[in-house]
Amino acid sequence: MQNRTIDILQLYKYSFSQFKKYASFVIGIMITYYVLAVIPQIYFALRAPEEPTSQTQFISFTLTLIQLYLSLGFIKIMLLLVDDQYVSVADLFNNIRPFLSYFVASFLYGIATLAGLFLLVVPGIYIAVRLQFYSYYIIEHDDSSIVALRKSFDSTQNLTLDLFLFGITVLAANVLGILLFGLGIVFTYPLTTMATAVIYRGLLHNAQHLPTETYR
Numbered sequence: 001m002q003n004r005t006i007d008i009l010q011l012y013k014y015s016f017s018q019f020k021k022y023a024s025f026v027i028g029i030m031i032t033y034y035v036l037a038v039i040p041q042i043y044f045a046l047r048a049p050e051e052p053t054s055q056t057q058f059i060s061f062t063l064t065l066i067q068l069y070l071s072l073g074f075i076k077i078m079l080l081l082v083d084d085q086y087v088s089v090a091d092l093f094n095n096i097r098p099f100l101s102y103f104v105a106s107f108l109y110g111i112a113t114l115a116g117l118f119l120l121v122v123p124g125i126y127i128a129v130r131l132q133f134y135s136y137y138i139i140e141h142d143d144s145s146i147v148a149l150r151k152s153f154d155s156t157q158n159l160t161l162d163l164f165l166f167g168i169t170v171l172a173a174n175v176l177g178i179l180l181f182g183l184g185i186v187f188t189y190p191l192t193t194m195a196t197a198v199i200y201r202g203l204l205h206n207a208q209h210l211p212t213e214t215y216r
Contacts, residue, residue: 006162006199006210008169014215015082015194019187022081026190029092033074034186037067065103069095072102076139078193082201082215098138105134105145129163130156136200155203159210166199 019026041063048056073092080087095102109131116124130153137148156163170192177184202210 004158004162004208004210006159006166008162008166010216011166011195011198011211012169012191014198014211015191018082018084018194019191021084025087026078026081027186029074029077029089030186030190032089032092033070037070041067068103068106069099072099072135072139075135075193075197078190079136079139079197079200082194082197095139098142101138101143101145101148102135105138105148108145108149109134125164126160129160129167132156132163132167132196133200133203136197155206159203163199166195170196 044059044063048060052060070092072095076095077087077091080091109128112131113124113128116122116127118124131149133152133155134145134148137143137151138145141148141151143151173188173192174185177186177188198211198215201215202212205212
């Protein structure tokens with residue numbers, strides 16, 4: 001198979017156009033996600049005692065579950081919006097059925113990435129890049145955790161370098177968003193999540209060049 005490519009500029013241009021189209025809704029969803037999932041984590045981390053207790057560990061685990069659950073809904077909403085599909089606030093919360101697969105896949109993804117980073121760093125980055133689309137397969141195809149991770153790995157063949165470069169832009173954009181008094185993340189996180197969803201759409205069709213014509 002020939003080398004596949006990602007046009008990062010076109011990717012963000014389309015994502016930005018979709019963001020503008022649904023700006024008020026996207027910002028509202030992002031604020032809801034931030035208030036319910038992110039702020040409680042930050043508050044607890046700042047107030048937690050240095051010596052963890054069973055109670056603090058339970059609270060930490062519960063907050064992590066909430067964050068993971070809402071992140072699944074947020075990804076789902078951004079995926080729908082890149083295709084101009086109908087969405088509602090309920091889509092942030094009505095994901096009980098795929099959540100178990102998402103939770104297990106996220107755990108396996110984290111373990112695999114950390115193991116790779118611990119060994120030689122580069123394998124960890126490689127694993128993170130190749131497996132990152134598991135959530136989309138779970139959302140759209142109701143795949144199990146293992147199947148979703150395998151599909152992500154298979155679909156990203158010959159795209160590792162381009163996906164790595166895209167990942168750098170995602171990291172840079174969101175770090176910049178955090179540095180802007182934490183408010184910029186309300187813009188950058190939805191934008192980068194939409195861009196990732198557009199790449200996923202191209203992967204589904206095994207496209208040689210991403211984004212495909214539909215998303216230009």
